[in-house]
Amino acid sequence: MCLQASYAQESSYFVFQQPDYQRDCKEVLNACSSTHHTSGVYLIKPDGYPEPFEVFCDNDLDTGGWTILHRRSVGSVKFNRTWTDFQNGFGFLGSEFWIGNEKIAFLTNQKQYQLRIEFQNVAGEAYYVTYDNFRISDEWGQFSIASLGTYEGTAELEKCVCVGDYMVQDENCIPQNQCSCFVTEKGGVFTDGEIYVSSDCTSRSVCSNNQLIVEESYQCSDHATCGVRDGVRRCYCIDGYEGNGVNCTREAVPKDCQELYVDGSSDGV
Template sequence: MLASVTMVITYFLFQTPEYPRDCHEVLNQCSSTNAKSGVYLIKPDQYPEPFQTYCDHNTTSGGWTVIQRRVDGSIGFNRTWDEYKNGIGFLGSEFLIGNEKLSHLINQKRYQLRIELENYAGQSYNLTYDNFRIADEWGNYSITSLGVVEGITDLPITWCSSNKDNYDNTCERTCENPNDCVIPDPADPERCLCPENHMILGNSCIPQEQCGCYVQGEGLVLAEGESYINSDCSLRITCNSNVLTSESYSCSADATCEERNDVRRCYCNEWFEGDGLTCTRSGPIDCSDLYAANRRNNGKYTIYPAESSGFEVYCEMSSGGWTILQRRTGSSVNFYRNWNEYKNGFGIPTGDHWIGNDKIYSLTKQPNINYQLIEKTNTEGSTYHSRYSSFRISNEGDKYRLSLSDYNGNAGNNAMGANSGIDLVRTIKTMMDRVPSTAQKNIEVAGGIQMIVIRALPATATHSATA
């Protein structure tokens, strides 16, 4: 139980040539003090110098050397080895005298150990052991003797075993499940726990190195079925039936060895999916895919529609990720071509070009994706556009038959829509034939399609204008 305690500490000095070795000798040397409790200097045998300690001369016949006091929680006792060795806290409040001082103190003669306790209900208990002794630091300050206990025999406390400590509720783990904390009982605010770097195995508390699936050099224990990957992803260690097994591990050429969310393994690179050992390309399937991945610069990109080995296109990102199927701005590229040339494409993506019917088919045949198409026409210096919210073409066997619907624009004559159901090559040539002479077809843009672009519609399509 934590209590508010006010203490008045009295300090006493000695004028004798030798310091008392403990508080019992203080009592014998200082009868003139009327056996007042307080802080005194003592010097146990073989201890290099005298030190202060608190002597209790009020309990029973007095002469008790107080080695620990906990009353109000003002001092934390979850400390390191060296702190317990040298002592913690303040003699005027909560403190521990220190294991090194204690080992010198109680190994010079026979001592009793008196323990006074108060529970959360305010009930007090005490018990006394008649032969208390601990080892030195070489023996880890372990208790070597307690002797016979005197006092209350039905004391309502549970002693922690020598390999456990008593802490406030904290995280305790098991060898079988090292990643999760054992859930404490809310009704038991303090309990015996395995110390740091120890784990529960059955009813025992053991150093984590003794767990069956402890990874040497890494300071971790694997759960059943869990794996550890080394720093360069060349080795995988797995816990199987409480035994570690090792196997070679190698990332795919399309993967990277890195740590994500505290898990190191092979991760497939962007636009690939898989387990890191095997990665399959998953995109980008078009310019809208790239735009969704925060690519914002207009320019040439490589896309990978389904069942395609990839090809270059020009992406117009400034207006939202449009894939350009055709650009015709001058006379540098002849657009009056044969079937195979329209099939395979001509020109270059950064200049005047036709992307190619096979490529357009690979784009528009992808399931669950609906493309909208815009044709931009320049006539005598004026720009017009026709937008179709649904656009597809069939394969070569069906002569790349054009499918368009839902026209919207300012071109007025719905030119391409009128050719829906006709093959795409004939449609383009028909629109080129609006220009009267072959020479004019190759020289002038007026009257023909200047640009054709497509973009995948989002799940809920909105027909926003593009430049």
């Protein structure tokens, strides 16, 4: 029988009760009938943990059975907290939360687990990483990472990133409010003289004297398309037209054989 909690803001009500609890969301998924294979809040009790507790189980990712340890997206829950808060957990399973280091320690030391981390940068680009043998130590070990295993994913490793309100500029981290040429869509800071065209070619930004100049009127000609060539995104005139992409004119066509011959584009007939 499967235990699922329907929770409100101040209390929880459990539809079923039984003495034996599943140890994680994978076991919940395997124990539940097909009518309970939905993502939601369930009760689990890892080996050795004194009492069952609620977790959010994601059954939509891959084959399901993922125990969600942490979620943060819009900043509705404060994460600048004490050691005790992170040990015990905080937040709301229906929105943003940290499940708690103590619970994670009991979870990850009962069998082998895969850790998956999903995140987005400020430009909205999504990435993920997985480690196939994730485990942390207990309180005596200060909940430090004891094992990670093999990495897979779409995010770059061995790369320094700036944290908090700091951004990268010339491989250095500086406060975001000092970034004169910060472009949100790019998710980074421009160097002086660098040009950036938006993904739909509707604006063009130029960093000049550490000041960002945005040309909102930048727009492709009716005879041009927005594209990337040789790593440069901008408006490009279509075949038969020439220009800078914003202004495109039809290529000159020879009027007669004499012009064609003078132009050098033909050996004549």
